Amino acid sequence: xxxxxxxxxxxxxxxxxxxxxxxxxxxxxxxxxxxxxxxxxxxxxxxxxxxxxxxxxxxxxxxxxxxxxxxxxxxxxxxxxxxxxxxxxxxxxxxxxxxxxxxxxxxxxxxxxxxxxxxxxxxxxxxxxxxxxxxxxxxxxxxxxxxxxxxxxxxxxxxxxxxxxxxxxxxxxxxxxxxxxxxxxxxxxxxxxxxxxxxxxxxxxxxxxxxxxxxxxxxxxxxxxxxxxxxxxxxxxxxxxxxxxxxxxxxxxxx
Amino acid sequence: xxxxxxxxxxxxxxxxxxxxxxxxxxxxxxxxxxxxxxxxxxxxxxxxxxxxxxxxxxxxxxxxxxxxxxxxxxxxxxxxxxxxxxxxxxxxxxxxxxxxxxxxxxxxxxxxxxxxxxxxxxxxxxxxx
Numbered sequence: 001x002x003x004x005x006x007x008x009x010x011x012x013x014x015x016x017x018x019x020x021x022x023x024x025x026x027x028x029x030x031x032x033x034x035x036x037x038x039x040x041x042x043x044x045x046x047x048x049x050x051x052x053x054x055x056x057x058x059x060x061x062x063x064x065x066x067x068x069x070x071x072x073x074x075x076x077x078x079x080x081x082x083x084x085x086x087x088x089x090x091x092x093x094x095x096x097x098x099x100x101x102x103x104x105x106x107x108x109x110x111x112x113x114x115x116x117x118x119x120x121x122x123x124x125x126x127x128x129x130x131x132x133x134x135x136x137x138x139x140x141x142x143x144x145x146x147x148x149x150x151x152x153x154x155x156x157x158x159x160x161x162x163x164x165x166x167x168x169x170x171x172x173x174x175x176x177x178x179x180x181x182x183x184x185x186x187x188x189x190x191x192x193x194x195x196x197x198x199x200x201x202x203x204x205x206x207x208x209x210x211x212x213x214x215x216x217x218x219x220x221x222x223x224x225x226x227x228x229x230x231x232x233x234x235x236x237x238x239x240x241x242x243x244x245x246x247x248x249x250x251x252x253x254x255x
Numbered sequence: 256x257x258x259x260x261x262x263x264x265x266x267x268x269x270x271x272x273x274x275x276x277x278x279x280x281x282x283x284x285x286x287x288x289x290x291x292x293x294x295x296x297x298x299x300x301x302x303x304x305x306x307x308x309x310x311x312x313x314x315x316x317x318x319x320x321x322x323x324x325x326x327x328x329x330x331x332x333x334x335x336x337x338x339x340x341x342x343x344x345x346x347x348x349x350x351x352x353x354x355x356x357x358x359x360x361x362x363x364x365x366x367x368x369x370x371x372x373x374x375x376x377x378x379x380x381x382x383x384x
Binding site for chain 1: 265267268271275278279282284287289290291292295296298299303319321322326327329330332333334336337338342343346347349350351352353354355356360364365368370
């Protein structure tokens with residue numbers, strides 16, 4: 001009987017994912033109401049729950065896709081994968097006011113450059129503190145601190161070791177996870193409650209998954225504004241980190 | 256029909272991602288540059304145009320609204336498949352740099368928001384005067 005159930009769930013992966021995520025959302029909104037009286041948003045709890053399950057999925061299977069590595073939850077990999085995530089993000093643009101985007105466009109571009117530089121510098125400084133001295137390693141860890149895609153792209157371009165590349169991915173993952181968890185709690189202290197600051201926030205944070213999760217748990221109306229700038233961050237990072245930023249690091253610390 | 260909305264949304268995404276890839280290869284970057292953002296702007300412009308022409312019926316809008324509403328569950332599914340184990344396994348360098356980068360970025364949000372706003376405000380004032 002149990003085998004029959006598992007077989008049905010595995011064969012209908014995406015539908016199983018809809019059911020499973022729906023149940024997770026229900027539990028999270030219930031916890032939000034009962035335990036926190038709505039103070040912690042249900043989506044914030046759902047995302048934290050998702051990350052926790054991803055951790056347990058990761059240690060049980062040894063895979064790199066969290067819960068989606070368990071065969072019965074493989075559908076979660078499709079539902080939360082880049083394709084449907086991007087489709088859903090674009091759909092949120094349905095509620096966008098073009099005027100707001102125009103007004104904050106320049107701040108958004110400024111935020112992109114400042115965001116990439118500041119995260120990169122943080123990564124380089126920490127790497128220095130832990131004894132890395134060669135330009136390739138420093139730039140790769142700095143790049144990974146922008147996002148976990150920029151790290152390996154830069155590492156491959158400047159010839160960093162595979163351990164350093166793995167480290168840079170880990171730094172980017174930590175950043176994405178913390179943005180998801182931290183944003184709803186920090187939002188009111190940084191004025192994240194209007195389209196303009198959401199556009200700036202998206203440009204500074206950069207990680208699409210972090211921004212997507214963080215804003216969803218803060219105020220779904222702000223999602224399209226943040227996502228719009230965040231989506232340019234990784235591309236710009238892949239452009240700047242292995243070129244200008246690497247050259248600057250090499251000029252300062254030598255190869 | 257609902258599928259018209261979904262199809263419109265999908266075409267916007269495909270065109271956006273295509274442009275993102277093209278921009279990426281033009282500037283010699285092995286990544287998609289802003290594909291999703293371009294798709295969003297495209298969707299906003301197309302919807303605005305169709306609304307003005309009164310060519311967008313309610314079922315078509317529902318097709319887009321559904322995906323917009325399913326966004327949060329999709330993000331939860333995304334969270335559930337993050338590689339949390341390897342993030343933590345990265346050790347102190349990864350944890351410290353990731354954490355500090357987030358703190359610095361958070362702190363910069365009000366600063367950068369203000370920069371743009373101030374110049375805009377002065378612009379608005381001169382405009383009023």
